[in-house]
Amino acid sequence: MSIVEVQELCKQYDPPKGVLAVDGVSFHIDKGEIFSLLGPNGAGKSTTISMLSCLLRPSGGDALVDGHSVVTDSQAVKEAIGVVPQDIALYPDMSARENLLFWGKMYGLAGAELHARVDEVLELITLVDRQKDRVEKFSGGMKRRVNIGVALLHKPRVLYLDEPTVGIDPQSRRSILDGILALRDQGMTILYTTHYMAEAQELSDRIGIVDHGKMIAVGTNEELVRSVGEEAHVELSVDHYLEGMVERWADVPGVTKAMIDEERAVLLVQDANEVLPRLFEAAAAAGSRITEVNVTEPNLEMVFLHLTGRALRE
Amino acid sequence: MKRIWTLASKDFLETRRDRLALLFTVVMPLAFTAFFGLMFGGGSDRLPLAISSADHGAPATQLVSALARSGVVKTEMMTKDDAEKAVDDNKVAAALEIPAGFSAALAAGRPAELTLVSTAGSSGAQTVQTEVSALAGPLAAGERAAQAAVAVAGTPPGGDSGASAQDLKDAALLMARPLAAQSLAQPVATVRVVEAGTAAGQIPNGFVLSSPGMLVNFILFSLLTAGIALIQERRNFTLQRLMTTRVRRWELIAGKAVGMFALTFVQQIILIGAGQLLFGVDYLRDPAALLLMMVALSLFASTLGLLLAAVLSSEQAMIATTVIVSMSVAALSGAWFPLEITGPAFQFVGHLLPTAWILDGLRGIIVRGFGVADVLPAFGVALAWSAALFALAVWRFRLSD
Numbered sequence: 225m226s227i228v229e230v231q232e233l234c235k236q237y238d239p240p241k242g243v244l245a246v247d248g249v250s251f252h253i254d255k256g257e258i259f260s261l262l263g264p265n266g267a268g269k270s271t272t273i274s275m276l277s278c279l280l281r282p283s284g285g286d287a288l289v290d291g292h293s294v295v296t297d298s299q300a301v302k303e304a305i306g307v308v309p310q311d312i313a314l315y316p317d318m319s320a321r322e323n324l325l326f327w328g329k330m331y332g333l334a335g336a337e338l339h340a341r342v343d344e345v346l347e348l349i350t351l352v353d354r355q356k357d358r359v360e361k362f363s364g365g366m367k368r369r370v371n372i373g374v375a376l377l378h379k380p381r382v383l384y385l386d387e388p389t390v391g392i393d394p395q396s397r398r399s400i401l402d403g404i405l406a407l408r409d410q411g412m413t414i415l416y417t418t419h420y421m422a423e424a425q426e427l428s429d430r431i432g433i434v435d436h437g438k439m440i441a442v443g444t445n446e447e448l449v450r451s452v453g454e455e456a457h458v459e460l461s462v463d464h465y466l467e468g469m470v471e472r473w474a475d476v477p478g479v480t481k482a483m484i485d486e487e488r489a490v491l492l493v494q495d496a497n498e499v500l501p502r503l504f505e506a507a508a509a510a511g512s513r514i515t516e517v518n519v520t521e522p523n524l525e526m527v528f529l530h531l532t533g534r535a536l537r538e
Numbered sequence: 539m540k541r542i543w544t545l546a547s548k549d550f551l552e553t554r555r556d557r558l559a560l561l562f563t564v565v566m567p568l569a570f571t572a573f574f575g576l577m578f579g580g581g582s583d584r585l586p587l588a589i590s591s592a593d594h595g596a597p598a599t600q601l602v603s604a605l606a607r608s609g610v611v612k613t614e615m616m617t618k619d620d621a622e623k624a625v626d627d628n629k630v631a632a633a634l635e636i637p638a639g640f641s642a643a644l645a646a647g648r649p650a651e652l653t654l655v656s657t658a659g660s661s662g663a664q665t666v667q668t669e670v671s672a673l674a675g676p677l678a679a680g681e682r683a684a685q686a687a688v689a690v691a692g693t694p695p696g697g698d699s700g701a702s703a704q705d706l707k708d709a710a711l712l713m714a715r716p717l718a719a720q721s722l723a724q725p726v727a728t729v730r731v732v733e734a735g736t737a738a739g740q741i742p743n744g745f746v747l748s749s750p751g752m753l754v755n756f757i758l759f760s761l762l763t764a765g766i767a768l769i770q771e772r773r774n775f776t777l778q779r780l781m782t783t784r785v786r787r788w789e790l791i792a793g794k795a796v797g798m799f800a801l802t803f804v805q806q807i808i809l810i811g812a813g814q815l816l817f818g819v820d821y822l823r824d825p826a827a828l829l830l831m832m833v834a835l836s837l838f839a840s841t842l843g844l845l846l847a848a849v850l851s852s853e854q855a856m857i858a859t860t861v862i863v864s865m866s867v868a869a870l871s872g873a874w875f876p877l878e879i880t881g882p883a884f885q886f887v888g889h890l891l892p893t894a895w896i897l898d899g900l901r902g903i904i905v906r907g908f909g910v911a912d913v914l915p916a917f918g919v920a921l922a923w924s925a926a927l928f929a930l931a932v933w934r935f936r937l938s939d
Contacts, residue, residue, distance in 0.1 A: 277782045302784055313779040315548070317555050329544045330783040374779075 227290055227382055227413050228253035228276070234284035235271050235437075245271040247437035248285065253382070253415060253430075258408050260424040261417040262524060263434035264534075269417040270310060272434070273386050276415070277307045290381050303332075306380030310387045312367045313374075316360035320351050320370050323359060324377060331378035341377055348403070349373040365396025372400065382413045389423065401427060421524045433528060440531050449522045452530040455480060456496040457523075460489045461516035462507060469512050476502045485535055488516075492530065541785050545793025550800050552767060559763040563805045567756035568812055574748035574874070575817060585631040587611040587666050588621035595641020597650075601674055602636070610669040625655050632656035632666040745817035750900040751873035753809050754893050757802050757835055758864035761843035764798040765856045768847035772936065791844070791935055795928065798840035806832045820904055827913045831899045834920035838892050841927035848934040872897050892920040 235246040246268040253259040261269045274280040276287055278298035287294045290304035314323050324342040333341055346352045349369040359367060368388060375383060385404065389397045404427060408414055418424050424431050425445050433441045433448070441448055462469050470489045474482035478499040481492040493499040496519045507514050520526070529535055553559045587605065591598055606613050611631075616624065621633035635653040643650040652674060654667055771777045780790055810832070813819040821828055846863070850856045868874060870884075871893035877885045888894040895916035902908035 279778055279781055299784065299786075302782060305782070307779065307782040309775050309779055311775045313775040315552065315776065317552055318548075322551075326544065326548050327783070330541060330780060330785055332784050334540075 225255050226252040227255045228259075228415065229288040230272075230276070230285075231287065232285035233272065233275055233282050233287055235268075235275060235280060236283045239283060245437050246275070246282075249434065249437070249439045250285075251432050251439060251442055253413055255413055256408065256411050257429040258404070258414040258416055258427050260428040260431045261415070261434055262419070262421065262424040262431050262528075263417075264419050267419075267434045268437040269419075269434055270386055271437075273307070273384050273415070273417060276301075277305060277384060278302055303378075304381045306375030306378065306383045308372050308375045308383070308385045308388050310390060312371050314359050314367065314370055317358055319356050319358050320362070320373075321346065321355040323370060324373060327374040328377045333378060341379075345373040345376055348376065350399075363396070364392045365399065368392055368396060368400060369403075372403070376407075380412075382415065383407065384415045386417050387419070388416075389418070389420070421528075425524055431524065433524070433531065435528070435532050441527065445524065448524060448527045452492075452522065452527050455492040455494055455522060455526060455530070457520040457526045457529070458491045458493055458496055458500070458503070459485075459516075459518040459520075460491070460503065460514055461487065462489070462512045463515055465510060465512045469507060469510060472506050472510055473503055476506055478502070481530070483533065490529070490535070492526065541789050542793040542796055545780075545785075545790065546796035546800055549764070549767060549794065549797030550804075553763055553801050556763065559760070562763060563756065563760045563801075564808055566759075567752050567805075567809050568816070570755070571745065571748045571752040571809075571813065571817060574752060575745035577748075585611050585666055586624075586629065587613050588616045588624045588630045588633040589613050589636070590616055590618040590621045590633065591636040592618070592638040593636050593640040593642075595645075597641040597644045598636050604673040605634070605670065608669055608673065611666055622655055634666075634670055745813070745819050746901065746904055747876060749809075749813035749817050749819040750897055750904065751868070753806065753813070753900070754835065754871060754897055755864065755868035755873045756809070757805060757839045758842070758867055758893070759860070760802055760805055761798070761839060761846060761864065762857060762860040764801055764840075764843045765847040765850070765860060766853050768794060768844075769850065769853055769856055772851075787935075788932075791932055794847075795840050795844050795931075798843045799836045802836040802839045803832060806835065821900075823907050824903055824909045827899070827903050827908055827910045830910060830913050830917045831896055831903065834892065834899075834917045834924075835896050837924040838896070838920045838927070841924040841931060845927050845931040845934065848931045848936065867891055867893055870894065892916070892923040895919045 229252050231250055233246055233249045234244070236242050236244045249268070249272055251259070261272060263269055271280065275282050276289060276294060278294050278301050282295060289301045292300035292304065294301050315326070318326065321342060324345060325338065328338045328342055343352075346355050349372065351366060351369060351373075354362070354366065359370060362370070372385070372388060375385075388404075389400055392400075401423065404414060404416070408429075416424070416427060428445065430442065430444050431448060432439050441451065443451070460469075460473075466484060466487070466489060470482050470484055473479055473489060473491055476499065478494050479491050480494065483490050491499075491503075500517070500519070504514060525535065553563075589602060589605065591602060602613070602615070605611055614624075614630070616633075618633075618635055621630070621635065624630040625633045633655040635655065637651065637653065640650050640652070652670060654670060656666070768777075777790070781787065785793075810821050810828070814821050842863070846856065846859055850859055870888045871877075871891050872880075872888055873893070877888050877894060880888070899908060899913035899916035902912055
């Protein structure tokens with residue numbers, strides 16, 4: 225059963241000639257699932273979340289969140305959602321507890337319920353011991369945890385997380401990802417945006433890949449990988465003659481796509497074990513020496529590459 | 539309403555923790571009040587008093603000498619015409635006229651009258667009147683006592699020649715007491731106050747000038763703190779995040795405005811309290827009128843701050859604009875120097891700003907005992923300005939850059 229229904233959502237800044245940041249995006253999120261919007265920076269992920277948060281008015285289309293339109297019933301939508309923005313949207317010279325109390329009041333909590341909920345969230349983000357410290361003294365990971373905790377105060381039915389792991393250390397990232405999975409296990413519906421393929425792959429029940437404001441593919445991780453023919457991703461560096469080699473490798477049997485990405489050749493191949501010897505032979509025949517080889521089994525990065533012809537930068 | 543209060547309280551808490559804000563909102567204004575107050579003569583609180591004397595008797599001379607030694611007034615001898623002109627020109631707090639026959643009247647035991655010319659409602663003149671009465675009264679009483687003593691000395695005490703010195707002294711005192719009591723029971727020197735024109739042009743000096751001036755100046759300057767805080771909120775996306783909660787746009791703007799109002803109002807309480815207690819500026823002559831002026835100033839300052847923060851996008855722009863705006867408005871309004879010493883054009887331009895009206899109101903309260911009715915025009919001007927600024931701020935208010 226869908227709790228979020230996005231229908232042909234559009235956002236054009238400064239119409240009629242302005243940038244079309246989101247171009248007819250449609251998807252749905254089922255209750256209790258993690259849905260990730262995966263795409264490079266500038267793909268339209270944050271703009272989509274802003275419209276679903278009622279911060280931006282769509283130029284076209286609509287979205288229903290918990291049955292309420294983001295266009296006509298924004299207050300009801302806001303009651304249903306919790307938003308974790310990409311930036312640390314906290315007050316640095318206030319303590320973690322003061323921040324949570326303030327935001328709790330903004331979400332309509334008060335009195336004993338507010339204090340009880342703040343205590344629960346502090347437990348959840350494991351900052352009980354540091355609750356009286358000012359946020360400005362926290363590490364990046366701790367700030368991120370408070371940033372997430374704020375959005376959980378009013379027990380939202382849908383949680384939006386906009387790239388919540390940007391700029392933090394691996395240990396904090398792991399902690400946040402585990403926390404998100406725990407929330408899903410408790411039944412919360414989560415909309416997650418990221419440009420980290422590995423995060424989308426690990427977290428998501430379903431993934432929507434966006435690029436240039438369009439939704440270019442939607443499905444489970446397996447469905448998406450299958451959609452590109454389960455091809456392996458081979459990156460090769462040569463000592464010279466890179467452009468000529470890419471043209472030669474494109475004709476090698478088993479290679480379905482060959483392109484240059486910066487100083488490397490990037491190939492999509494059906495079976496890496498079978499194709500690799502042929503690639504070395506072709507290089508030797510052309511007088512080039514392969515200096516580095518990386519083989520990656522089919523994943524979302526390759527799906528993106530296959531669909532857009534460009535790499536999804538980590 | 540609850541959310542508006544929560545937003546305002548949060549802003550107030552943040553400002554209270556900002557040590558730099560404390561410097562700008564309290565320390566610097568007091569330092570500048572002291573500096574300008576002393577520069578304008580705030581160290582000497584003696585009121586200028588012109589004296590014209592048509593009497594050259596001993597009591598008149600003694601009165602002039604006593605006033606010259608007074609710690610309350612600073613005397614200057616003039617002709618009667620010059621003294622009255624000095625009052626008209628607001629160069630003195632009052633003019634004391636000692637009429638011909640003043641000394642003779644005292645000597646004859648008749649009531650002696652002094653004339654004090656001042657502007658209507660002048661608080662300085664009231665102080666001068668009190669001082670002149672205080673010095674003239676004992677002088678007249680002393681003269682009467684001396685006359686009584688002379689009367690006794692001229693009367694032989696009677697009795698046989700064998701009377702002792704103590705007997706003579708006792709008899710003299712017995713005769714002098716009713717004479718002295720009779721003399722002192724009669725009216726001594728009285729001070730008649732003649733009001734000349736209004737005190738509209740009276741120029742205050744010292745701390746009376748600097749305290750309200752610096753109050754206005756630094757209330758405007760404190761927009762810097764509040765404005766930067768709002769710009770930072772926009773840049774760190776807390777404003778946007780607030781709009782993902784149940785807060786409505788109007789509640790957010792109102793919360794910010796109330797926060798700025800509260801900040802400037804508390805700042806005013808501190809500075810006015812310091813002005814009253816440290817610098818002896820009598821703000822509390824009409825508390826209701828003072829409250830109106832404080833509300834007017836905070837309304838204007840908070841709506842101006844809101845507009846600046848709504849229009850400007852960077853902290854650097856906010857700093858530069860606030861410094862320019864606050865300094866210009868303060869100077870044009872007479873916060874640094876009284877507008878009365880400027881020409882009509884400057885005064886006209888100054889009074890296009892509500893702060894000039896508010897300063898007139900504040901100084902009117904302090905110097906001339908203005909009441910609520912007197913400051914209502916200033917309140918009206920400030921209210922109109924604030925409404926316009928608030929409307930503009932709401933129109934231009936942005937959640938992000």
